Amino acid sequence: MPPRFAARMGRVAPSAIMELLKTAGSGEYISFASGLPDPALFPADLLGAAAERVLAKDSSGALQYGPAEGYPPLRDWVAERLRARGFAGGPENILLTSGSQQALDLAARAFLNEGDAVCIESPTYLATLQVCDSYGAAYRPAPQDEDGLEIDAAETALSAGCAMLFALPNFQNPTGRTLSAPRRERLAAALDKTPTILMEDDAYYDLRYEGRPLPPIGSLMRGGAALYSGTFSKIIAPGLRVGYLHGPPEVIARLTQLKQITDLHTGSLSQRLVCDFVTQCDLRGQIERLQAAYRAKRDTMLAALRTSMPAGIEWTHPAGGMFLWVTLPPTLDASELLKSALARGVIFVPGAGFHPDGRGANTLRLNFVSAPADKIVEGIGILAEIVRDRIS
Amino acid sequence: MPPRFAARMGRVAPSAIMELLKTAGSGEYISFASGLPDPALFPADLLGAAAERVLAKDSSGALQYGPAEGYPPLRDWVAERLRARGFAGGPENILLTSGSQQALDLAARAFLNEGDAVCIESPTYLATLQVCDSYGAAYRPAPQDEDGLEIDAAETALSAGCAMLFALPNFQNPTGRTLSAPRRERLAAALDKTPTILMEDDAYYDLRYEGRPLPPIGSLMRGGAALYSGTFSKIIAPGLRVGYLHGPPEVIARLTQLKQITDLHTGSLSQRLVCDFVTQCDLRGQIERLQAAYRAKRDTMLAALRTSMPAGIEWTHPAGGMFLWVTLPPTLDASELLKSALARGVIFVPGAGFHPDGRGANTLRLNFVSAPADKIVEGIGILAEIVRDRIS
Numbered sequence: 001m002p003p004r005f006a007a008r009m010g011r012v013a014p015s016a017i018m019e020l021l022k023t024a025g026s027g028e029y030i031s032f033a034s035g036l037p038d039p040a041l042f043p044a045d046l047l048g049a050a051a052e053r054v055l056a057k058d059s060s061g062a063l064q065y066g067p068a069e070g071y072p073p074l075r076d077w078v079a080e081r082l083r084a085r086g087f088a089g090g091p092e093n094i095l096l097t098s099g100s101q102q103a104l105d106l107a108a109r110a111f112l113n114e115g116d117a118v119c120i121e122s123p124t125y126l127a128t129l130q131v132c133d134s135y136g137a138a139y140r141p142a143p144q145d146e147d148g149l150e151i152d153a154a155e156t157a158l159s160a161g162c163a164m165l166f167a168l169p170n171f172q173n174p175t176g177r178t179l180s181a182p183r184r185e186r187l188a189a190a191l192d193k194t195p196t197i198l199m200e201d202d203a204y205y206d207l208r209y210e211g212r213p214l215p216p217i218g219s220l221m222r223g224g225a226a227l228y229s230g231t232f233s234k235i236i237a238p239g240l241r242v243g244y245l246h247g248p249p250e251v252i253a254r255l256t257q258l259k260q261i262t263d264l265h266t267g268s269l270s271q272r273l274v275c276d277f278v279t280q281c282d283l284r285g286q287i288e289r290l291q292a293a294y295r296a297k298r299d300t301m302l303a304a305l306r307t308s309m310p311a312g313i314e315w316t317h318p319a320g321g322m323f324l325w326v327t328l329p330p331t332l333d334a335s336e337l338l339k340s341a342l343a344r345g346v347i348f349v350p351g352a353g354f355h356p357d358g359r360g361a362n363t364l365r366l367n368f369v370s371a372p373a374d375k376i377v378e379g380i381g382i383l384a385e386i387v388r389d390r391i392s
Numbered sequence: 393m394p395p396r397f398a399a400r401m402g403r404v405a406p407s408a409i410m411e412l413l414k415t416a417g418s419g420e421y422i423s424f425a426s427g428l429p430d431p432a433l434f435p436a437d438l439l440g441a442a443a444e445r446v447l448a449k450d451s452s453g454a455l456q457y458g459p460a461e462g463y464p465p466l467r468d469w470v471a472e473r474l475r476a477r478g479f480a481g482g483p484e485n486i487l488l489t490s491g492s493q494q495a496l497d498l499a500a501r502a503f504l505n506e507g508d509a510v511c512i513e514s515p516t517y518l519a520t521l522q523v524c525d526s527y528g529a530a531y532r533p534a535p536q537d538e539d540g541l542e543i544d545a546a547e548t549a550l551s552a553g554c555a556m557l558f559a560l561p562n563f564q565n566p567t568g569r570t571l572s573a574p575r576r577e578r579l580a581a582a583l584d585k586t587p588t589i590l591m592e593d594d595a596y597y598d599l600r601y602e603g604r605p606l607p608p609i610g611s612l613m614r615g616g617a618a619l620y621s622g623t624f625s626k627i628i629a630p631g632l633r634v635g636y637l638h639g640p641p642e643v644i645a646r647l648t649q650l651k652q653i654t655d656l657h658t659g660s661l662s663q664r665l666v667c668d669f670v671t672q673c674d675l676r677g678q679i680e681r682l683q684a685a686y687r688a689k690r691d692t693m694l695a696a697l698r699t700s701m702p703a704g705i706e707w708t709h710p711a712g713g714m715f716l717w718v719t720l721p722p723t724l725d726a727s728e729l730l731k732s733a734l735a736r737g738v739i740f741v742p743g744a745g746f747h748p749d750g751r752g753a754n755t756l757r758l759n760f761v762s763a764p765a766d767k768i769v770e771g772i773g774i775l776a777e778i779v780r781d782r783i784s
Contacts, residue, residue: 003503003587003617003640003643005503005646014649034457039455039456042452042455044451044455048444051443055436055439062631063436063630063631064428065426065631099655101654101656109400110398111395113398113400127652130653225394233457238457239458239659241655241656241662248395251395260522261519261522263655265633267490267632267633269661
């Protein structure tokens with residue numbers, strides 16, 4: 001007899017991005033599709049030295065089971081780091097997670113009943129939609145403009161009732177847009193008046209290439225419940241799978257119980273490698289190297305777009321992060337474009353998948369940090385030719 | 393406004409064991425409570441050398457995002473390992489997980505609707521109950537005797553309809569009992585006739601101290617759907633958080649989609665450390681060292697129990713694993729016993745928590761591998777005195 005899956009599995013579907021990543025894994029493509037950082041910038045030697053130190057100093061701890069909430073010195077460090085971003089509290093506000101993806105999944109599992117409404121930026125991070133789908137959420141999408149989420153629309157969604165609001169305020173995946181300071185204030189004030197949980201994913205916070213850091217939405221809230229996730233994936237290495245969630249201690253305590261039944265705890269060795277790196281190595285230098293390299297690549301892609309794209313094509317100018325967002329004329333379909341691009345060795349992610357309702361067929365996401373500079377120029381040139389062919 | 397958790401959080405409760413572990417973490421107790429392996433047996437130097445090799449050879453892969461299903465060479469290795477245990481198939485049958493705890497959680501999430509019945513051995517692994525609770529499962533508990541799960545009772549449960557049957561056939565946590573060969577055959581045949589998913593957790597397979605290995609239940613099935621989980625936590629180190637799930641390829645493909653939204657993938661570095669260790673180091677030698685050390689400790693605890701416990705107290709004689717199970721006279725309550733034991737510096741886990749229905753108040757679980765041999769003798773002596781006091 002064939003196994004009968006639970007009903008929720010009807011809402012768990014393969015990710016178009018991951019399927020594309022598999023294709024891209026063959027290495028024959030110029031890939032603007034992935035969410036991968038540039039591996040040339042991983043601090044491999046420093047992490048090798050960190051591994052040596054950690055195993056010499058505390059191999060029993062690094063290899064043993066650990067507390068569900070995470071390695072205490074790393075919780076302390078994250079709490080301090082987030083105080084500098086405006087979040088009060090100490091280690092009791094921090095849950096260390098297996099990447100920030102797990103932070104999203106735990107938050108959704110803890111707060112979403114089937115049918116609950118979730119306010120999202122539209123478009124938004126694909127895996128946010130996948131997680132919310134799996135818990136049977138309904139969506140109240142709010143559009144964005146160049147200053148990020150439109151607050152009037154978000155307020156309307158909140159008034160209609162939302163269990164949760166997902167926000168990616170900095171260099172949003174997929175658009176690269178940043179929520180402006182006044183909008184952060186307004187959104188925080190609106191959230192303070194509701195029981196809606198804010199789930200703020202700030203994975204790209206440190207990858208800022210211009211302008212000054214803005215305060216997280218959650219740090220501006222005075223009453224409501226704010227969760228805030230971050231990760232070491234973008235500034236150290238994603239393969240370690242260490243992220244974190246900040247929230248009120250009573251919420252963190254409950255999420256810790258959920259974390260425990262999910263996978264007991266995040267890797268003991270991984271957490272110690274991260275902790276050693278952030279306390280013993282030059283983290284600021286590592287971040288500055290990433291910023292310089294990614295800024296140059298962003299500028300390369302923006303210049304290539306300006307040089308080669310025909311009139312009528314628009315794109316965002318991200319102040320940080322890894323992605324920019326292209327809007328084609330309404331008559332063009334990015335999935336059709338992808339077929340031609342694949343045939344010519346270039347891949348990207350069509351934009352429709354980042355919307356819960358299939359909108360955005362004429363949009364696409366480009367990762368500007370993965371490919372080498374010359375391939376960025378070559379790949380954008382190819383995309384521009386295809387677009388020109390389609391328009392004419 | 394205080395945050396409003398999802399209904400399922402009403403079924404997520406703190407683990408008594410984890411609370412006890414925190415107490416035990418102070419190091420002032422003789423602990424028979426934990427599920428911790430002996431850290432003195434972690435192959436720390438070999439793993440240090442493995443880290444050096446892995447980062448020298450493939451730092452980009454070890455630090456980058458990876459496929460949700462796991463690191464291909466390790467999937468290959470696990471598939472081959474499990475062929476030797478009687479499971480057909482290749483890497484397409486394997487999902488690498490963040491410890492076998494995650495394998496349980498993913499399986500339950502994929503197959504359990506709220507209210508679905510799960511057949512469990514009673515008592516069973518505490519975290520199995522916590523996971524099933526969180527998905528709103530109902531239980532059909534089947535009792536055990538010295539040969540493990542009683543098959544008549546399991547057949548009755550299966551006839552009544554079960555979405556899933558959880559089994560821990562080898563050196564079960566918490567009892568240390570092993571399901572006999574004829575019962576494995578009968579259970580496999582019974583499962584073949586139902587749509588019930590078998591979730592077989594075989595975390596302790598390699599920790600066998602006497603007798604010959606028995607075939608997994610799933611390997612004896614001919615029709616039904618069998619999932620089988622294992623882990624590197626017991627034979628290498630739990631702090632790496634690498635386990636695996638074996639199942640039909642079409643089920644593994646669906647669970648991989650679930651794994652992806654849960655935490656993207658298991659740590660890239662951790663998976664490569666495990667893969668390097670099992671292929672480059674003397675895994676057999678490591679397992680034999682563990683077997684020898686744990687066998688000696690088991691024998692120490694059994695001898696101490698024989699020497700010091702008064703008449704009327706019974707305990708299991710595990711052929712492997714980490715735990716044995718003590719049954720007190722029906723008039724004694726192990727939670728009461730624990731209070732006296734705590735006051736005298738000894739901790740263990742009362743048995744009631746391992747039952748879904750609060751039975752087993754007169755039982756308790758003892759970990760025989762964590763404490764040093766002299767502390768085992770001392771701790772059992774103290775427990776015996778307390779029991780004697782209570783009886784008289």
